[in-house]
Amino acid sequence: MEKISNIKTTEYIGKQVKICGWVQTKRSHGKIIFIDLRDKSSLVQIVFTPSSNIYKLAQKLRPEWVLKIQGVVNKRPKGMENPKLETGKIEIQARNLEVLFQAKTLPFSIDTNGYEISEEKRLKYRYLDLRRPRLKKNLEIRQKVIQFMRNFLIERDFIEIETPLLTKSTPEGSRDFIVPSRLYPGKFYALPQSPQQYKQMLIVAGFEKYFQIARCLRDEDMRGNRQAEHTQLDIEMAFVSREEILELIEKLYIGLVKKIFPEKKITKIPFIRMTHKEAMKKYKSDKPDLRKNKKDPDELAFAFITDFPMFKWHENPSAGASTELSRMSSGQGKWGAEHHPFTMPQTEDIKKIKKEPKNILALQDDFVLNGQEIGGGGIRNTNLDVLTAVFEVCGHKKAEIKKNFKNYFEAFSYGVPPHGGIAPGIDRFLAIVLNEPNIREVIAFPKTGDNRDLMMDVPSEVTNEQLKELHIKIVKKK
Ligand code: ASP
Numbered sequence: 001m002e003k004i005s006n007i008k009t010t011e012y013i014g015k016q017v018k019i020c021g022w023v024q025t026k027r028s029h030g031k032i033i034f035i036d037l038r039d040k041s042s043l044v045q046i047v048f049t050p051s052s053n054i055y056k057l058a059q060k061l062r063p064e065w066v067l068k069i070q071g072v073v074n075k076r077p078k079g080m081e082n083p084k085l086e087t088g089k090i091e092i093q094a095r096n097l098e099v100l101f102q103a104k105t106l107p108f109s110i111d112t113n114g115y116e117i118s119e120e121k122r123l124k125y126r127y128l129d130l131r132r133p134r135l136k137k138n139l140e141i142r143q144k145v146i147q148f149m150r151n152f153l154i155e156r157d158f159i160e161i162e163t164p165l166l167t168k169s170t171p172e173g174s175r176d177f178i179v180p181s182r183l184y185p186g187k188f189y190a191l192p193q194s195p196q197q198y199k200q201m202l203i204v205a206g207f208e209k210y211f212q213i214a215r216c217l218r219d220e221d222m223r224g225n226r227q228a229e230h231t232q233l234d235i236e237m238a239f240v241s242r243e244e245i246l247e248l249i250e251k252l253y254i255g256l257v258k259k260i261f262p263e264k265k266i267t268k269i270p271f272i273r274m275t276h277k278e279a280m281k282k283y284k285s286d287k288p289d290l291r292k293n294k295k296d297p298d299e300l301a302f303a304f305i306t307d308f309p310m311f312k313w314h315e316n317p318s319a320g321a322s323t324e325l326s327r328m329s330s331g332q333g334k335w336g337a338e339h340h341p342f343t344m345p346q347t348e349d350i351k352k353i354k355k356e357p358k359n360i361l362a363l364q365d366d367f368v369l370n371g372q373e374i375g376g377g378g379i380r381n382t383n384l385d386v387l388t389a390v391f392e393v394c395g396h397k398k399a400e401i402k403k404n405f406k407n408y409f410e411a412f413s414y415g416v417p418p419h420g421g422i423a424p425g426i427d428r429f430l431a432i433v434l435n436e437p438n439i440r441e442v443i444a445f446p447k448t449g450d451n452r453d454l455m456m457d458v459p460s461e462v463t464n465e466q467l468k469e470l471h472i473k474i475v476k477k478k
Helices: 006-011 055-060 119-124 133-155 196-204 242-260 276-283 323-328 350-355 384-393 398-404 406-413 426-433 464-469
Strands: 016-029 032-038 043-048 066-075 090-101 178-180 188-190 209-217 229-238 272-275 302-306 311-314 334-337 364-369 372-379 419-424
Touching: 006 016, 006 043, 006 090, 016 043, 016 090, 032 055, 055 090, 133 209, 133 242, 133 426, 196 209, 196 229, 196 406, 196 419, 229 242, 229 372, 229 426, 242 302, 242 364, 242 372, 242 419, 272 276, 276 302, 350 384, 364 419, 364 426, 372 426, 384 398, 384 406, 398 406
Parallel strands: 043 090, 272 302
Antiparallel strands: 016 032, 016 066, 032 043, 066 090, 178 188, 209 229, 229 419, 302 364, 311 334, 364 372, 372 419
16 A cells, blocks of 8 residues: 555545655544544544544644554545535544654744744744644745746756855855865854855856856845845856846746736736836835835836946945955945946046946846845956956956955956856745735745844854854953
């Protein structure tokens, strides 16, 4: 007899089956005991009658106990069907019952949507929180979205390539997480803020169409809808125009919405386009919410905000988030890259770039949905003199640039094609389409708003031996 999932039982009427799962609910009608057994596919009703020799054990069953059941699939008597349940037309008459685990009572209920429970509690017991159908569904949809992206790009000759997590500090505008090296005392790796430099190296290597479902790690002060780790669909292409990049993304998202979210209505196809200047003038925002009806939960206003400024003035860079900025600043205001310094400015006139950074636009576009930025990208700077000028505007000395970005400059000198890319964020997109208030609802194991993982209890201390091996001493704040 094969072991099948609950949902399959509907195909097995009159047959013997074996199924496994968790007790969702238990109730009695007269002497008959019913349980709803939950597995990954659905709930199914199990019936225990007093005449069976497992009846005594069935009486002891409690919610969330883990069971293995053998029984016969029967049609439910007329009038007893449950139209709300996919398996509502059948039930299983249990013949054999094995209790695989006697679970304790859960710290909270899992048959509600969970919003009413404190987040501390939900995240501490995330493995229980995830038993909730809403979160199960969110993660299933997340997987479908990622699968769609993969298929879409692979069909178009893209290659998926993983890049390292242990890498070097890069100037993407946030603070890096750093990892001490045991073998090289006093030296550190950094976790990638994004695979930006690696993907450009792959282009130098001749992979003309790259993508990756990439994890990006940024040690930011927690603000609103952010996480220390987020996932993005990282894309890079050689010999590409910005128009081609935007068209690819447009096609991908139109196809994705049609297939996975057919109930949603896209405000405008082709997607709305607007320059950064227009957006700031008209909406005072670089991520305007362009929905026609903001109360409609099924409207998706995708937009490309184009031609971002190349540079941004930071009043107080040392207090800001960026290592790149704080490394170089003397505490006064200074210029930094609006996105990242690898973007191509819209002029290659070096004098102009250095003289009037304020007026320099970049070949840089943002992807916006319902008032939130869900991605950014553009054409990369392959003119090494212009790239040097950009770093200089950002406050780097020439010698420092040569040292910090040696590999990048060297790689390009061996022949780099024009290239560009984009990286739409997956968490934010999902939170918007699923009408979730926070990206934590679409991530399996998110951190709290203040960057802790309550389930694993991190950040946490390490042993003195570990610190010793790393040549690290903790200095307690007085
Ligand atoms: N690396 C950029 C980011 O993570 C995206 C890109 O320019 O492709 O924001």
